[in-house]
Amino acid sequence: MRRLGIVTILTVAAATASAMAGARRAVAQQESPAAKSFWSDVTPQSKDQPRGYAPYQEYCTVCHGAGAGKPGTLALQAKYKGAKPALLADRTDLTPQLIKTYVRNGIAVMPFFRKTEISDADLDAIAAYLTRNNPHDKR
Template structure:
C-alpha cells in the first residue's frame, strides 16, 4: 500500500513538472514568435507610420480598411487569432501579401509565430 502511495505521489509530481515545463516552453515559443514577428511581419503589420501620407504601415492599413474598426488593425493586438489562422495566411498569402515558403519561415518558426499572435486569444489560452 505504501509503495502504491509513493508511486501515485511520484506520478502527480511528474505531471506538475510537465505542466511547468509546458508553460515554460509556451513562454519560449511566444518570445521566439515575437522576435520572428518583428523580423518578418512588423515592417507591414507593426505600429508606426507607413509610406508618406499614410497613417499606418501597409498591412495594418489594409486591415484597418477591411475591418473598419470592428477588429484591431494591428495583428499583435488581436484577440481572435489562432495558430491555424496565422499558418494559413503565412503559407498562402492574401491580397498583396505574398506567401512564405518553408525555406523562408520553417514550420517550427511558424508555430512560434502562431503562439505569439494567438497569445491574446482567451479560447486558445485555455487549451
C-alpha cells in the first residue's frame, strides 16, 4: 500500500515535469506529432463554449485534461479512486471559492497562479465554467 503511494507520487511528479516542460516550450512548429496533439485540444470548438472554457484550456488542461500523463487528472484519480470524476471539467461538487483558493495558492505539485498570469476576471470565468453543471445549491 505504501509502496503503491510512492509509485503514484513518482508518476505524478514525472508527468508534471513533462507537462510543465511542454507548456514552457510554447506552440513551436517543430514539435513532434505527439506534442502537437497535446496542443491540438487547446483551440478548436471554443466558439460555442462558455467564457471560461478558453482560459481553462490554456492554463489547466495541461494537467487536468483527459488522456495519458496529465498529473492533475492522475492525482485526482488516485485521491478519489473513482468516487469523483478525475477530470475537473466533469465535477459537479466544486465551488467557485474552492477553485479560486486552489488556483491562487496552489497545492502539492500544482503551482499557484498570480493575477498577472490569470486575471480575476479569467479566474471568475474558469470557476463559472467548472461549476456550470453543479446542482443549484452548490453554485
